[in-house]
Structure formats: C-alpha cells, structure tokens
Amino acid sequence: MCGIAGLIWKGGASSDIGSEMTQMLQALKHRGPDSTGFALYGKAHKGLQVLRFKVAEQEEMSTGFDIHRRVVERKAAVEARLKEMGAEVTEREEATEYAFRYQFKFDGDLKRLIDYIEDLDGVEILSVGTALELIKDLGDASEVSGQYGLNGFVGTHAIGHTRMATESDVDIRSAHPYWAYPFNDVSVVHNGQLTNYWTNRRDLERRGHRFMSDCDSELIAVYIANRIDQGDELESAMARSIDELDGVFTYLVATGNQLGMAKDVMGAKPMVLYESDEFVGLASEEVAIRSIFPREIDTWDPYQGEVKVWAA
Amino acid sequence: MGSVTTSHDMGLHEEQLTGRTQQRFFSPTEEENFTYPWSYAVDFDKSSEFDAADMEISEINLKIRELMKSGHGTITVKNPRAKHSLGVGILNRLNLNFEGSLGYFGCGLNDGANIHISGRVGWSCAENMMAGTVVIEKNAGSLFGAAIRGGDLVCKGQAGGRVGIDQKGGTIIVGGSVGAFTGFMMQRGRMIILGDAGDNLGDSMYDGVIYVAGNIASLGVDCVETDMTDLDLRYLHGKLELYGMAAPNGVEKMVKLTSGKQLWNYDNLEPSEKKLVL
Numbered sequence A: 001m002c003g004i005a006g007l008i009w010k011g012g013a014s015s016d017i018g019s020e021m022t023q024m025l026q027a028l029k030h031r032g033p034d035s036t037g038f039a040l041y042g043k044a045h046k047g048l049q050v051l052r053f054k055v056a057e058q059e060e061m062s063t064g065f066d067i068h069r070r071v072v073e074r075k076a077a078v079e080a081r082l083k084e085m086g087a088e089v090t091e092r093e094e095a096t097e098y099a100f101r102y103q104f105k106f107d108g109d110l111k112r113l114i115d116y117i118e119d120l121d122g123v124e125i126l127s128v129g130t131a132l133e134l135i136k137d138l139g140d141a142s143e144v145s146g147q148y149g150l151n152g153f154v155g156t157h158a159i160g161h162t163r164m165a166t167e168s169d170v171d172i173r174s175a176h177p178y179w180a181y182p183f184n185d186v187s188v189v190h191n192g193q194l195t196n197y198w199t200n201r202r203d204l205e206r207r208g209h210r211f212m213s214d215c216d217s218e219l220i221a222v223y224i225a226n227r228i229d230q231g232d233e234l235e236s237a238m239a240r241s242i243d244e245l246d247g248v249f250t251y252l253v254a255t256g257n258q259l260g261m262a263k264d265v266m267g268a269k270p271m272v273l274y275e276s277d278e279f280v281g282l283a284s285e286e287v288a289i290r291s292i293f294p295r296e297i298d299t300w301d302p303y304q305g306e307v308k309v310w311a312a
Numbered sequence B: 001m002g003s004v005t006t007s008h009d010m011g012l013h014e015e016q017l018t019g020r021t022q023q024r025f026f027s028p029t030e031e032e033n034f035t036y037p038w039s040y041a042v043d044f045d046k047s048s049e050f051d052a053a054d055m056e057i058s059e060i061n062l063k064i065r066e067l068m069k070s071g072h073g074t075i076t077v078k079n080p081r082a083k084h085s086l087g088v089g090i091l092n093r094l095n096l097n098f099e100g101s102l103g104y105f106g107c108g109l110n111d112g113a114n115i116h117i118s119g120r121v122g123w124s125c126a127e128n129m130m131a132g133t134v135v136i137e138k139n140a141g142s143l144f145g146a147a148i149r150g151g152d153l154v155c156k157g158q159a160g161g162r163v164g165i166d167q168k169g170g171t172i173i174v175g176g177s178v179g180a181f182t183g184f185m186m187q188r189g190r191m192i193i194l195g196d197a198g199d200n201l202g203d204s205m206y207d208g209v210i211y212v213a214g215n216i217a218s219l220g221v222d223c224v225e226t227d228m229t230d231l232d233l234r235y236l237h238g239k240l241e242l243y244g245m246a247a248p249n250g251v252e253k254m255v256k257l258t259s260g261k262q263l264w265n266y267d268n269l270e271p272s273e274k275k276l277v278l
Helices: A017-027 A058-063 A067-084 A110-118 A141-148 A197-206 A218-229 A234-244 A286-290 B057-069 B230-242 B271-277
Strands: A003-009 A035-041 A049-054 A088-094 A099-105 A124-129 A132-138 A157-163 A187-194 A247-254 A258-263 A272-275 A279-283 A307-311 B043-051 B072-078 B094-099 B111-117 B131-136 B152-155 B168-174 B188-193 B209-212 B223-226 B255-259
Touching: A003 A017, A003 A187, A003 A247, A003 A258, A017 A035, A017 A141, A017 A157, A017 A279, A017 A286, A035 A141, A035 A187, A049 A132, A058 A067, A058 A132, A067 A088, A067 A099, A067 A110, A099 A132, A110 A124, A132 A141, A157 A187, A157 A247, A157 A258, A187 A218, A197 A218, A218 A234, A218 A247, A234 A258, A234 A307, A258 A279, A272 A286, A279 A286, B043 B057, B057 B072, B168 B230, B188 B230, B209 B230
Parallel strands: B043 B072, B072 B094, B094 B111, B111 B131, B131 B152, B152 B168, B168 B188, B188 B209
Antiparallel strands: A003 A157, A003 A279, A035 A132, A035 A157, A049 A099, A049 A124, A088 A099, A124 A132, A187 A247, A247 A258, A258 A307, A272 A279, B209 B255, B223 B255
C-alpha cells in the first residue's frame, strides 16, 4: 500500500521540516509499517557535499557476529577511497553502527568517486548532495527519526515514505526514498506498482545507470535521472514518465529547490494536496497534512495524469 | 417452515427457477423485517455535540451510537480531522453534522441518516449508501458514492475519479468537476455533474442516467448522448433547487447520457438462464 508525503515552504522560507515530516509519516504508519525514509533538504552547504551511506543491513547487524568487525573495515575502506580520490572529509557523524553521514570537499568527477566507493562490498551510498540528506531504515517514523536525530532539522522541503513491502524484501536497500544516482540532490518516493519494470530497467542499465535493489520504485529515480541527463527539465521528464511508465503510481520527486508530483492515467493511487501562499503539502491521506495543520484547511485530489512542480 | 408465506405462494413469481437455489423468502411483515434490531427511537429536537479531536475512530463511532441510544436525534461532531471511517453504518433516522473533514470511507453504508459535512471527504465517501442524504460543502476524493443504492449524495466542490462507480440507485450530485472513469459500470440511478467530466465517462454502463453541464473529456464504451425530456428538466430543477445549487448555463444546456446497451448480450441466453442472470 505504502504512504508518501511531501512538503515545501515557498519563497525560500525554512522550518523544522525534520519534525514536520516525522509527524506526517507517523500519521501514515498504517499504510506501511515496514520501513520509513526521509529526504530532507536543508541549507545548501557552499562547496561541500553531504554523503549518506550504509555499510550493512539492519538485519545483518542484529543476527550476525562477524559483521560488527566487517562494518569497521568497510568504513575504513570508504575513508581510504575518499582520500585516494582527493576528497577532503570535513565532518563525520555516526548515526548508527552501520549508517554514516560525511561532509566532504571534492572538485573532481563525482560519478567516478561514487562508483569507486560503491565498488566496495556491502557499501551503498544513500545520497550525495549539497542540500539533500537521505535517511531510511526499518521501523516507523518516530523510531527512525529518533535514531537519526531528525527532529529539529531545519530546511525548505522534504519528501518521505512509509513502506508496505509488496514487490521486494524488507530491508534498507529496498526502502524509499531513492536517490537519483548520480545526480546531486534528486530523490524520489513512490506509491504503487510498475508493470514494465524489467523492460525499462534493461534499457537503462544498457545506458550505464545503476540499480541497487530489485524494488520497482527505484526505476522511477533512475528514469528521472536518465531524463535529466538527456537534458530534460524536471517537469517535462515527469510528464514523459506518465506515458512511458506503465502501472499504477503516484510519486513525488524533489531536487535542490523543487518539489514535484505525478499521478498515473488511471488515478489509481491516492494523493491529497493542500496549497497556501507559503506552503504546499501532499500526502496519500489527509490525516498526514492535518498532523501539522490541525485547523480546517481546503484540500483536493489532483486528477489522473497530472504533473505539478513547485519551487522553494 | 409450515406457516411461512413465500413470495411464490403470493403469486409474485410466474416463473419457477430450475436447479439448485439458495433462495429463502421472508415473511413481509414490518415487525420482523423492516426495522433493524439496533435501531433507536430518536428525537430530532434533542441535540448534542462533542469534540472528536483526541478520540480514536471507534470511540467516535461508539459515541454517536451512545447518543442515539439516549434519544439524541441531532448530533454534531467537532474536529473530525480527516479521520477514516467516521459515521459508518448508521441504520437510523438521524441528523448528523461533521464540523470539519472526513478521511476515507466516511458515512459508508448509511441507511436513513441526514448527514452534513462542512469540510472535505476522502476516498469512498458514502460507499453503498442505502437511503438518506449526505451533503459535503467542499471537495471529495475518488470513488465518491461507489455502489450506492439509494439516497442523495451531494458534493458542492469537485470530486476525484471513479465517481459513482457501480452505482445501483439514488442520486449523486457534484458541483464541480469529476475525474476519469466516472459512472464506470453504473447500473441504475442518476448522476448530476455541474462541472467538467474526465476521460471514459460512463464506461460500460448498464443503465442509469448521467447529466453533465461542463465539458466531457471523452465518453467510455457504450455511453451515448440522449435527448433531454421535460421530465428530466423538471427533475434537474427540483433536485438542484433542493440543495441550493444551479447549473452554470441552466439545466436546459446540460447533456444527458445513458447506456447504448450495445454491450448487452443477455438475449443470447436461454430464457431460463436469462432469469438467473437478471
């Protein structure tokens, strides 16, 4: 079933989006209790990249023995490869034993750096961006938010996801949001099923794009990344996806300064929209928007085949 | 069984069904069959209100029942805050007001209550309504009035896709536009749309009537335009006036759509089979 939510403060205003998105996703917990993910957009760090990566799955950590030694080795290997490629790490945070947040300076070929790090066994980069922080883990919104200290995160916009696993496993790798590798700051959350996944996946893999999981939703992130790579604007890339992706879907995309939504031609998956002069909120159910705006508000359902994009 | 009179005994059926059947006929006396065992004698002048902001869904629905039990015929629920499944399964005469918005499945299975919602409703509002009225001041989500069998369902704003899917009776009125697949497999009843209609309007409808005031993106399979009669116009005038609504260019300019019945193939069946199908 899955629940998705997005919010954006217009005109460059910022707010405690960490707490806001946590509340929205907690209200959607009944749509998917398996895992929760956040893509939060903070203030852009000038000349600095934020790298979020994990070196193991949560399940491996709780059941394995040797893994505790291996995560230390893997982390050291990531450090070594960053150094080798000439990236200067300025900040290190350990969110959990297996997930980390690094801030680094780097002027070279980012895609090459990312590929080199991911070449390490068991290492997955969740996101790279100047404003994007992508956090996903098993558990409900308040658990994940508490574990990664997201309350109080100030920013302009965010998307989030609560997952009910249908097409692939319950693990962090198959959790949303998906980062649109290798593009800075682009992330996607999706509610639905894609039926032409393999045809599109094979086509995109031939073009050199990477898939980290077998989750059909990852295709949307890779698809958007490919369209942007071909020179499309976000809105036209999304409009095109309505025709080219088959299945039922409502998805949200965020970039460094934009938030977009798209709905399939059957309008099979829900989305409620609230828009005011300073704020836009989207969610699978109105209860999520009401969790941050308890007062009466005017909301509506966007129609089938609709694509909308807002700027921060 | 002995003394039980069946509809067959009363001569209501000329034909005899052949083969195995699950049918059991009931005695059509009011005491036994036309009141629900849990229906309450309520007084409309006795009113009550409560704040639902911090209540769970089941608590709210139970509270409405408790109030009906104590004879309250007019109930106001404040701050429903878009919670799901509120006001479902009310099988009683009742004036029920929601001051705010409802989530999914609001007022489903309604049989007899007059419900007013000052906010918006989510998906599947008044699903399978049997009788009564549900009036929504703002917008409605998809599957608005799915499979309703009776009563009036009114949305003064716009509604999502698949409005009145599988409608089997009653009236659905939408003040604004509706999305794709509205009236899909409609079987009976009437739908009045004062705004635009999305793609595949009335797709595969068996029967029933759809009136549209705005533009129609496209008609579905076997949905055809028909001439408006004086009876239609009188009906539209009357219904819309009742809810303080009006067609933007007058009801005379509205389009009437019905089933072309080209998809019907019941005539290919044997007469005995035909009766089973219908």
